[in-house]
Amino acid sequence: MIFQDYPTRDALMQAVASKLAADLQSALANRDTVTFAVPGGTTPGPVFDALCQIDLDWSRVHVLLSDERWVPEDHAQSNAALIRSRLLQGYASKAAFTPYYSASDDINTAADKLSQSLSALGAIDVLLLGMGADMHTASLFPKAAGLEAAMAEDAQLLVPISIAGQEVQRFSLSAPALRAAGAKHILITGDEKREALNQAKDLSEAEAPIQIVLPDATVHWSAA
């Protein structure tokens, strides 16, 4: 694991955008289509704002969500809506994007269908993830229903997840999909998440799902 800290939140966001652009560029030099997986949540927005202003061959980039809340895009919790409004703008508006929520299929059918269709993309080339203070990443939450299946070696690309106490179901890239990614970046802020990251190193992947990617990831952190 590489740990990089930044003096301000703005410096963090700008640096992560530049690093992701560099990783996308090097992947584009080697592959016709590059798969870029990104998280939702409240942290990455400014990274997306900076990244979409960087001129690269976005028409050859396929954006995927690391996870989604199982809600339509007009719902406040929709990650697809976040990506469309903050990343798929400017130069990045040319990127391909596959939303996950389906009004017609149930979550299990959607997981099977999308896993099949998206597997043609191959391994994720560039992966950005967040982390919760409970050491979850994507929607792989400790003790969540569906976590065991999501961590199986033969887990399909996308899996349904239900978290006790959360009304909205989740949809997540599975552990094998995250583990197989090329360039892995974790974006976190604040002392609570830094402390959680330190705790995670001594825990199992089931106890701390961030461990699925942590060993070969670059962690980008600022205090604010």
Ligand SMILES: O=C(O)[C@H](O)[C@@H](O)[C@H](O)[C@H](O)COP(=O)(O)O
């Ligand atoms: O759908 C989501 O919420 C994200 O994909 C999730 O994995 C997020 O990265 C963490 O929960 C951190 O969220 P914050 O950035 O809001 O702290």
